Structures are given as C-alpha cells and as structure tokens.
Amino acid sequence: MLQPFRLALALALAWGAAAHAEPPPGGRVRRERPVTVASTAGEPLPVVHITQDTPTLLLFPAPIQRKSLTFDESRIRVLDSGERSVIVQAVSDLRKDEQQEMGVFFVDGNAPARAAFSLVTDPAEVDTRIDVQRPTLPDSACQTTAQAKVPQPEDFVLLGYVDEMGVATSKGDAVEPNAQGLSSSRPMSFRSKGWVLVDLRVLNGVDRPAWTPREALLVGRMGEHMRARLVNVQGEAIPPGEERRVLVVADTQGLEASPSFTLEIRGDGGRSLTIHKVRLPSPTPGGTR
Numbered sequence: 536m537l538q539p540f541r542l543a544l545a546l547a548l549a550w551g552a553a554a555h556a557e558p559p560p561g562g563r564v565r566r567e568r569p570v571t572v573a574s575t576a577g578e579p580l581p582v583v584h585i586t587q588d589t590p591t592l593l594l595f596p597a598p599i600q601r602k603s604l605t606f607d608e609s610r611i612r613v614l615d616s617g618e619r620s621v622i623v624q625a626v627s628d629l630r631k632d633e634q635q636e637m638g639v640f641f642v643d644g645n646a647p648a649r650a651a652f653s654l655v656t657d658p659a660e661v662d663t664r665i666d667v668q669r670p671t672l673p674d675s676a677c678q679t680t681a682q683a684k685v686p687q688p689e690d691f692v693l694l695g696y697v698d699e700m701g702v703a704t705s706k707g708d709a710v711e712p713n714a715q716g717l718s719s720s721r722p723m724s725f726r727s728k729g730w731v732l733v734d735l736r737v738l739n740g741v742d743r744p745a746w747t748p749r750e751a752l753l754v755g756r757m758g759e760h761m762r763a764r765l766v767n768v769q770g771e772a773i774p775p776g777e778e779r780r781v782l783v784v785a786d787t788q789g790l791e792a793s794p795s796f797t798l799e800i801r802g803d804g805g806r807s808l809t810i811h812k813v814r815l816p817s818p819t820p821g822g823t824r
Contacts, residue, residue: 580652594665603638607635623654696729698728707723708721708812718737724816736781738778739776748802750765751783795813
C-alpha cells in the first residue's frame with residue numbers, strides 16, 4: 536500500500552539534491568517549500584509553480600482521496616498519486632496569465648476537507664517539492680466546514696457553472712456491444728455556461744478482460760478533434776460483465792456549433808468505445824430541449 540509513497544519520497548530526495556545546485560544560466564531556480572491550504576472558500580488558493588520539464592511533488596499531511604483529484608488533463612499531467620502524495624507536471628508551460636486549479640479531498644473529512652492549489656508557470660523558479668500544511672481551525676469552524684464539504688445546489692450558481700440560461704439537456708442513442716466488447720447506455724448531455732458534460736454508463740463484455748477508460752475525444756462533423764476531461768466516477772477498472780458510470784467534460788470555448796459529435800473513449804489494451812451522434816444542446820431559456 537505504501538509503495539507509491541515510498542517512490543514519491545525517493546523522487547523527492549533525488550530532486551532535493553538537485554534543488555541545491557546552481558541553476559543553469561537563464562534557467563529556473565528549483566525550490567522546496569511549505570504551503571498552507573486555504574481554510575475557507577473565500578480565501579486565495581496557495582500558488583504552486585510548475586513547468587513542462589520539471590516534476591513537482593506535493594506531500595500531504597494526511598491521506599488523500601485519490602479518486603477525488605480534479606484538474607484539467609489538457610493542461611496538467613499527474614505522473615503519480617499515492618496515499619499522501621501527488622506528482623504533477625505541466626503538459627506545456629502555462630501562459631503568463633494562466634492559472635490552473637487542482638484540488639483533492641482528505642480521507643478523514645476534517646476541516647479544511649479539501650486541499651486546492653493555483654498552478655502557474657513562473658519564468659524565474661519552479662517548485663520541486665511542496666510540503667502541504669493544513670491549518671488548525673477552532674472547533675466551531677471545523678464543524679461548519681466539515682458539514683459543508685459536500686457540494687450543495689447553490690454552489691453551482693455561486694461558482695458560475697449555472698447562469699440565468701439554466702442547463703440544457705439532450706439524450707443520445709445507446710451503443711450495442713461492438714467488436715471491442717464495449718457498449719453503453721443512452722448518453723445524457725448537459726450544457727450551461729462555459730461547459731458541456733456527457734453522462735453515460737459503460738458496460739464491459741462478460742468474456743473480455745477488465746477495462747479502464749483513460750481518455751476522451753470529441754470529433755466534429757468536419758473532423759476537428761477536441762480532447763475532453765474524462766471522469767471515471769468509481770476510479771477503477773470495469774470488470775468483465777459489469778458497468779461503470781463515466782462522465783466526459785469539455786470547455787465550450789472553441790467548440791464548433793455542430794448539433795452532434797462523435798465521442799471516442801479510449802482505454803486499456805487499445806480498446807475503445809465510439810458513440811456517434813452525441814448531441815450537445817445549446818443553452819436555452821428554460822434549460823431543456
């Protein structure tokens with residue numbers, strides 16, 4: 536169980552030795568430092584400096600729920616996650632004005648229940664190791680935050696995920712078992728301010744090996760490809776003869792105005808599930824179509 540954590544510590548020691556070396560001319564200074572996670576929702580997130588060519592190790596003071604780790608897979612790459620560690624790297628250096636949020640919940644549920652970070656790229660330095668610290672809150676504050684750790688309906692409005700246009704929905708067609716031994720239920724598509732989400736259940740054939748979905752791709756009518764974020768809700772492989780819920784999330788910025796897309800979900804062993812005519816509705820007053 537502790538093997539990933541030991542691997543993370545070994546990498547940390549190796550990077551730590553390099554961190555004290557003089558940076559190359561014009562290179563970034565490598566830093567190891569502690570950061571304290573925000574204790575309330577309105578508090579600014581701690582900033583972590585990441586780059587494309589240097590892994591950043593985050594060590595947590597308590598076990599984390601690895602399945603709850605959230606980040607934009609098109610911009611951030613998680614190299615490894617353990618019981619108390621996450622190793623991240625930028626897919627490409629983030630733009631000067633770009634900030635990417637990454638967050639994860641602690642297992643114990645104590646306040647603050649979630650550790651969130653603002654990931655940026657700095658031209659002068661990169662964090663090779665972050666020792667995450669958790670603030671100690673008064674008992675009353677701990678109880679309030681612990682009770683609020685489960686998202687509430689109002690959070691979606693306050694965070695700007697839903698606006699006055701509401702949420703538009705649309706259903707697609709189910710996929711029968713194919714040559715790859717995968718099938719799906721009818722996908723339900725949701726769309727609102729700045730985002731689209733496809734919700735479906737994937738069934739693995741009874742005579743096929745366990746399969747884990749790894750990435751998702753939306754393909755337009757003209758062949759345009761857009762990578763989407765895939766959420767394997769249960770975070771595990773789909774055993775033979777069983778099904779799992781899968782969510783596909785994409786940013787609507789740059790999304791072509793096509794009434795339907797082809798959704799391709801790729802996974803282990805070169806096996807993939809292709810769903811044609813996935814309809815992504817436009818936001819409309821009243822929200823449903």
